[in-house]
Each structure stands twice: as structure tokens, then as C-alpha cells.
């Protein structure tokens with residue numbers, strides 16, 4: 001205690017004493033009648049205090065069972081009680097000044113807000129529900145440890161964007177073939193890609209689409225694609241588990257080459273596609289120059305970061321350690337855009353909700369209340385790359401629910417992609 005007094009000064013010493021007395025009130029002790037000891041108190045942010053306790057072998061369940069008593073004793077709301085990730089002999093109690101919900105339902109948010117055109121839902125914040133205009137980004141990264149909520153966020157971003165954006169085509173790349181992507185398999189305006197060759201082919205195809213759009217803009221003296229005027233859809237390329245695409249770890253020349261091509265193609269899309277109305281949404285567990293190229297990172301202005309396993313992880317994404325000190329609550333993260341850094345609880349969307357919305361979309365495309373402005377971007381390997389991208393022909397809009405086609409190496413050899 002003398003050491004604490006010398007290092008931190010009297011106010012901190014007094015605070016520790018106060019916290020120790022309140023901790024004692026909960027009556028926790030081990031078999032030797034030894035009471036847990038306050039190890040440190042940190043103000044993690046303006047609304048969150050982290051109390052670290054040396055637990056002397058008292059299990060996490062015993063602490064969690066006393067949550068109500070701790071709240072009454074400390075007079076503060078508890079957000080989470082967890083074991084310290086690196087040293088299990090320490091238990092962490094995270095206090096919060098806000099009454100943050102741990103789960104926010106997608107359906108209840110949708111019922112309570114009016115989504116503006118091209119906006120998607122970020123989630124619950126201190127200032128209420130926050131949405132984001134995709135045109136302001138135009139690219140976005142979702143990062144965070146496994147199980148923190150990246151795939152759920154992708155789903156809710158996609159569904160909310162489809163609610164607000166009438167002319168949207170989505171290319172969904174999921175090389176880990178997660179089950180989530182299956183929820184979109186009947187969406188008429190979504191193409192699902194699950195293997196490396198197809199993914200690189202598709203990126204190449206989107207790059208061609210971008211180049212065509214630039215020529216069109218130049219010829220017509222426009223600065224950017226406006227969906228209705230130019231009869232072109234907004235295109236969103238979504239990559240879940242981006243590290244699988246960009247950092248192929250197979251000891252295989254071809255896979256390495258495909259990975260490099262995927263990085264180069266994504267780089268040119270990230271750099272230029274703003275005016276072409278083409279957007280990227282990448283999710284990854286780790287953000288390093290190997291998983292997401294530094295050039296690509298530089299062109300992504302919207303970053304969402306769930307809890308990270310390391311301080312460095314949070315610093316790489318957000319420029320500070322905020323996401324490292326988050327409590328272990330799925331769906332809780334920080335949104336960083338420009339100078340903004342806001343804490344958000346992302347809404348939880350269920351597979352049923354995603355599928356139900358897909359059924360509604362099928363109906364809307366069928367009866368014509370929703371339509372694509374151009375034919376679905378043609379992802380067939382041997383298609384004419386001039387495609388029908390400027391055609392008004394919507395005839396194939398209704399027969400796209402047969403699911404995506406996955407290409408084999410023999411369909412799309414590297415030579416073909418390079419040409």
C-alpha cells in the first residue's frame with residue numbers, strides 16, 4: 001500500500017481503500033478465509049471504469065453470482081465480469097455510467113427509425129440509434145476477434161442497406177463458406193462466391209465494370225454515377241474473412257498468385273470506385289499489412305472495430321486502444337469515421353429475419369415494385385466483358401434465385417484472369 005501511495009498519490013490510495021471496503025461487503029472469500037484484493041482501478045473512458053481484482057483462486061462464477069450485490073455495494077451498473085485474458089488470477093469488473101443494452105434487436109430498431117436513402121444501421125449509441133450514409137464512406141472495414149460480431153454486422157448492414165437503397169447489387173465473397181452467407185442465397189440481387197478462383201475472377205469483372213463506368217462518365221461529362229439517371233445500380237462488394245482471400249497461406253504458387261491478384265484488384269477498386277458508385281465492405285479478424293494491404297487500408301475511411309485480443313490490434317484499426325478495453329460483449333464496438341469515434345451496440349439480426357427479407361425481395365422483384373437498373377453483373381467466366389451493364393434489360397432479374405455458380409480452376413485459369 002505504501003508503494004501505491006508513493007506511486008499514485010493519496011487520492012488513488014483512498015479510492016482503492018473505498019473500493020476494497022465495498023468489495024468486502026459482498027462477502028466473497030476462499031477456503032482459507034482470504035478475501036479478494038483490489039489490484040487496480042482504471043478509468044477506461046469517460047463512461048467506463050475497470051476494476052481489476054486479485055482473486056486468490058475464487059472462480060469467475062462466484063464473482064458473477066454476486067453481480068447484484070456488487071452493483072448495490074458500489075452504487076454503479078456493471079457491464080461485465082470477466083477473467084483477465086492474460087492472467088486468470090485476476091478478475092475484471094467493468095462498471096459503466098450508462099445503461100447500455102447488451103442486445104439490441106434489429107427488428108425493434110427498424111420499427112423505430114426512418115432510414116434515409118442509402119443509409120445503413122450502425123446501432124445503439126449514447127445519442128440513440130445511429131445510421132450511416134454509405135456514399136460518405138465509401139468503403140468500410142469491420143474488424144475484431146472471433147465471435148465478436150463481424151458476420152452479424154455484415155448481415156444487418158446488408159439488410160438495412162437493401163431497405164434504404166432501391167438499386168443495389170451485392171457480390172458476397174466468403175471463402176470460409178460460413179453458414180451466414182447461406183441466408184442470402186435466395187436474394188435476387190446477391191451473388192455468392194465461395195472459392196478463390198471465382199473471387200479473383202469476380203474482382204476482375206468488377207474492375208472492368210468500374211472502368212466502363214469511368215469511360216461512360218467521361219463521354220457524358222458527368223462526375224459520378226447517379227443510379228436513376230445513368231441506369232446503373234450501386235454495387236457493393238462484401239468480403240467476409242478477408243484474410244483468407246488476401247493472405248493465402250497455402251504453400252502453393254497458384255494460390256499465392258491469386259491472393260496477390262486479389263490484393264491488387266481490391267486496391268484499384270478501393271482507390272477509384274467512389275465516383276463509379278462501387279463500394280467495398282471488408283471484414284477481418286486481424287488487420288495487418290498482410291491481411292489487408294496498407295494501400296487498401298488507406299482508402300477505407302469507415303472502420304468498425306469490435307473487441308480486439310491485443311492493444312496493437314485496436315491501435316492499427318482505430319489509432320487508439322479503445323477496442324482493446326471493451327468488455328466481452330458480442331456486438332459491442334467502436335465506429336471510427338473522420339474525427340468521429342463512437343461506441344456502438346450493433347443490432348442482432350437473426351437468420352430467419354435475413355431469409356424473410358429475402359422472400360420479400362423476391363416478391364418485390366417479381367411484381368416490379370423493385371427492379372434492377374441494369375442486368376445483374378455478369379459473373380460467368382466466359383461472358384463478354386462488355387456485358388450488358390448498360391442495358392435496360394431486366395429479363396433475368398427473376399430467374400436469379402438458382403444460387404451462385406462456383407468456378408473451377410479449369411474454368412478460370414490464371415491466364416484468363418490476367419488478360
Ligand SMILES: Nc1ncnc2c1ncn2[C@@H]1O[C@H](COP(=O)(O)OP(=O)(O)O)[C@@H](O)[C@H]1O
Pocket residue numbers: 102103104144145146147148149150151152153330331332345346347348349
Ligand atoms: N450484435 C450482436 N448482438 C448480440 N449478440 C451478437 C451480436 N453479434 C454477434 N452476436 C453473438 O455472437 C455470435 C458470434 O457472432 P459472429 O458475427 O459470427 O462473430 P464473428 O463473425 O466476429 O466471428 C453470434 O452467433 C451471436 O450469438
Ligand SMILES: [Mg+2]
Pocket residue numbers: 150151152178240
Ligand atoms: Mg464471422
